[in-house]
Amino acid sequence: MNSLKKGIGTLLIVGLMIVSCDDEGYIPIAPDDSFVGKTAAVFSSFSTSTDGDGTIVTVKPLTVGVDSYVVDFGDGSSTVTAAQGETVTHDYSNKDASTDYTISVTAAGITKTTDITVDHTVQPIGTAPSSPSGKRYNLLNIFTDATSFGSAGTGGKVIALESGNNLLEFSRLHSDTGVVSLSDEIVATDAFYSGVGSSEIHFDVYSNFAEGIDKLKITLVDSTNSVSHVIDDLDLTDGEWTSFDFNLDTDFSSPVVQFETIVFEVASSGTTNDHATIYVDNIYMPRMTGSTIINGDFEDGQDFWKWGKFTDGTTNPFGSSSDGSDFDIDGNDTGGKTRGAKWSSSQSAGEFRSSSSRFAYQELVLTPGANYILQYQYAIKDDSGTDPVGGRRVVGLILDQHYDDGADAAANLGNNLGFDEGFVAEGKFSDTNNDFGTLVQIPFTANISGEVAVMFYAVSPKDAYIDNVKVIAL
Template sequence: MNLLRKGIFALLLTGLIVSSCEDDDTIVAPNEGNAGTGLTEITFPSHAITVKIEDGDGTIVTVRPQGLGVTSYVVDFGDPNSTDDVITITEDAGTATYDYPNNIEEETYTITITAKSNKGFTDVVQTRNVTVEHKLTTLSSAPLSPTILDENVYAIFSDGIEIDGAFTAYTNKLSSSIFDGDDAEYNEVEVGDIKNKVIQYSRLHSTISASITFDPAIIIADVFGTGTSADYIHLDLHSVHDIGVDKVKITMGGKTFEQTLENDMWTGVDIDFASEGITQIDEITLELGTGGTANNEATLNVDNIYLYREPLSVPDFTFDDVASDYDVTFTDASLLATSYSWDFGDGIGSSTDANPTYSYNDDGMERIYMVTLTTTNFINKPTSITKEVTVGGPAGPLNPEILKGDFEREGGASSDDTNIRNAWKISTTGNSNPFGTSSDGSCIDYEGTLGSKTRGAKWSGSQSANPDGTAVPGDTRYAYQAVTLSPNEDYIFEYEYAIKTGGAETNSVVASILNGHFSNSADAVASNALVKHVGTEAKGKFSDNSCSGGTTMKLQFRSNSVGEVAIFIYAVTDVDAFVDNVKVYPVE
């Protein structure tokens, strides 16, 4: 609230003696001074009070009391939500001004004026009821939601990312902000059908400012933790000129910026920390810009205050090293890369091409080189990846043997189920068995011949994983088998699956080739697969519908630089699901 001396429009309560805003006359009885020489009591009639309400805003009220024998007045403006609404007047014919909240459209307050004397006279109390009317500032629009990926945003004030008419909250969001700091009046409003929250600061007249403070301060170099910095800060600003401001001054990190606002249009402001030399933000101050104009409530709307980083490039590459061939072509598979720097690992070769071909020294020996690709993003921040590249050596890709890929017992012995499970077991937070063996396998045997149904792997609804693949402790079952292939060769991952009908539409069998070998299921689930398929075809068991219940999948992938991959299978289902005839073989 602001204590001001303003008199634009006067609501004059009639009486014998009144005064105007421009008039400093006082009430003086004949032959007596205002101090009340010879008086025996305070003379303070109710009609000796002038109340003025400011035009155009409607919340600023000025009270001017007058009387005889009075040395001070205590004016209580009757605002139940404030402790700053009691003002003492010690000067003759002085005034008290109070700024009521402007987020209330209409309210009646009781103003109490107590006349006091230092001559021992009894206090005299007068009251006035005043109705404050204020046209609330409404917003017809809100700024667009940020298009930056969530992991690259650190929000100070924002509802989040808008998706299909709803907001998804940011993963990174500051919770130690104080938005109603300083002298400006703070309010939050909701805009539009999805109730986008927007800050409103009012009273940005003259030197009155709004201040957003942070405790602890924001350290730019560690915004995202573990020493990961932000590159910019963004603010969306808006004002309707006839009730707001046309220019805003923004101060943070020891730097000041000016922004001119178009009438009733949102303006985005982005500040580059590196170019401005800002390393820490203790507070953000918003005030009327230099040479700017503030009208009526001087309201500024603010939304989407967030720090963000330019997404780092994600370097990746493949290569077509051929056995006994020392010429290797590297193919860029990076994301968001703006430049390339190759180190071919032999201490000699380098390149800045996106897709270089490099000739290693042909000494007739198989050699392994550690090749590093460094890429930069839009603001030249580097990121690197290193892979093993083998040149020379024997020809032809390995054709691996998949243990128990047909899930059949040897010699029909039921005890062989344990051997089948052991071939597919991985340490897990789920059940120690990877699946239940079943006689309801595929009607096609491992050699591809159609006949009667064979054995297969079975997952019941109680053995399902969570939708994101993580384990339900004690229940979820995973099938896992480590496989060693020729490095950087194209392979086919083949398997059959079946899902009983009548379950949820989201039921699925998830099968993937993992990039590496793993010792526990949690790491396997969290890893990036070389190839992955989520099968949702529910045609019944393999043997249903004249043995047409199964679905055959053939997925092509390229092995990694060391040839170490793994087969990983699980189910997300509330009905029985089956897998059979799992194979991995080179592309012909």
């Protein structure tokens, strides 16, 4: 058994035209007078080589005195006849990843056969769609360059492009399916956080019709409840990335409550060609618009408050603390301290500003023109220290837009819809009246786009804290 792969070697089939066979092998027969003045027909060998994706095989015979030869490539295609000195090229089907064939060559009445294995490789593409531009905490990334919540299962693999982008490749969709297996089930209403979900899902899909499929079927599988949510007959664009955005409530065969597997296959009315390959990228779910602050009680540390980028600064938003309010975010007395957000003097801004200064930030998309209240509790230690000009304080703001770079937000603090500077310094939460700290409520009206952000920082020589941040719709 020989193995033919892209750029791999030579297959030799050796024989003599004038032979006799006995138990000891091939014995040359001495020519008689009929051979005088004639050239003996000799079929000594032939070589093979591969090209392209590993399926194009070329046969080149080495013969003497042979008018023609016939090649059967063993895949059911018609035999090919060529004259002496000519080569014969055949492109095997790329439908299967690896297939065994028997090549037969007949010359001057002798047939030789050899079994080979042809490995059909898929040549990756060099293009990728743009990565999602939204903040990570506003996108649940199932598979993007930002992060991966799932892995390629049956019939799939992750490929890396020279650009550094990663894609999912699914091949042989004639019979196989492409499967993304999630590391955990996604519950639509709680996709981001308890009570904070998504009603949409996005896909980018690429297919070259000559080597892929023209129509796609996507299934979201809920194994827990034995439910398959299907959307079929999706038109792809030949040789281009196609973007799909689906409503989980209305676009699938039934409303999607939860799922843990995504299946890609050719549509019911679709066609497959060659190795039937598609590429998939940017599978994500955008966070639903609304006024809910995620992790407003800081029980999950810095989650959803951290910057993706902060030029000449730190992306960390605050220092985590176990000295938060005794009250939970719903106003219930827990009987003990909860977690909170803390700023030390080295993390403060204002006149203490440095590359270590920290700013907490979270984006919201609200109803344009609607009225809201930003509410939170704060506390500041009253230990001795050199106070900044204007006094030690905790600052809360509602910024009038979203910012990609924390440095830009810090440079535009005046561009806000409302703010508060809290100067009450009575010690940490446990030292204040009822262990509650100071309550702040800042009324504001959402801008015309609805895109706002809440931001917090401290200016203090001693520790300052906030807890239980929420935005309340009026």
